[in-house]
Amino acid sequence: xxxxxxxxxxxxxxxxxxxxxxxxxxxxxxxxxxxxxxxxxxxxxxxxxxxxxxxxxxxxxxxxxxxxxxxxxxxxxxxxxxxxxxxxxxxxxxxxxxxxxxxxxxxxxxxxxxxxxxxxxxxxxxxxxxxxxxxxxxxxxxxxxxxxxxxxxxxxxxx
Numbered sequence: 001x002x003x004x005x006x007x008x009x010x011x012x013x014x015x016x017x018x019x020x021x022x023x024x025x026x027x028x029x030x031x032x033x034x035x036x037x038x039x040x041x042x043x044x045x046x047x048x049x050x051x052x053x054x055x056x057x058x059x060x061x062x063x064x065x066x067x068x069x070x071x072x073x074x075x076x077x078x079x080x081x082x083x084x085x086x087x088x089x090x091x092x093x094x095x096x097x098x099x100x101x102x103x104x105x106x107x108x109x110x111x112x113x114x115x116x117x118x119x120x121x122x123x124x125x126x127x128x129x130x131x132x133x134x135x136x137x138x139x140x141x142x143x144x145x146x147x148x149x150x151x152x153x154x155x156x157x158x159x
Contacts, residue, residue, distance in 0.1 A: 007037030024065050032057025083138040090134050090148060097127040104133060104143060113143045
């Protein structure tokens with residue numbers, strides 16, 4: 001069997017696996033394998049086929065892939081998932097939250113929580129049970145929160 005068929009088979013396998021990962025890496029390697037197939041079909045030695053496959057793969061990975069990713073991200077908005085999706089959401093305090101710990105209910109799940117360190121000692125020492133807080137960031141398995149400013153408070157009017 002001709003060696004170019006092995007290269008084409010490898011390229012097809014890489015392209016099929018790329019459909020599962022969608023990372024645009026394996027498809028670039030498949031392009032390199034096609035370069036090796038062309039070299040094999042032209043009668044090139046095995047070492048030359050491997051060199052061509054590596055060079056074409058490297059060129060595709062470092063030139064075409066970044067351009068494709070940049071344009072793909074411009075067209076498709078990034079949707080945060082998992083813990084990153086919790087940032088900005090509100091939660092309810094279940095166990096008093098301090099700068100060192102506490103518990104909140106966030107999207108139906110109980111999370112360990114702590115207050116955001118604003119750099120001012122004891123500026124917001126504790127948040128009582130039942131208070132609404134906003135997730136500022138996720139630090140490991142802990143939600144870093146800040147109290148939500150209540151909108152129903154009316155400013156005092158001077159008479």
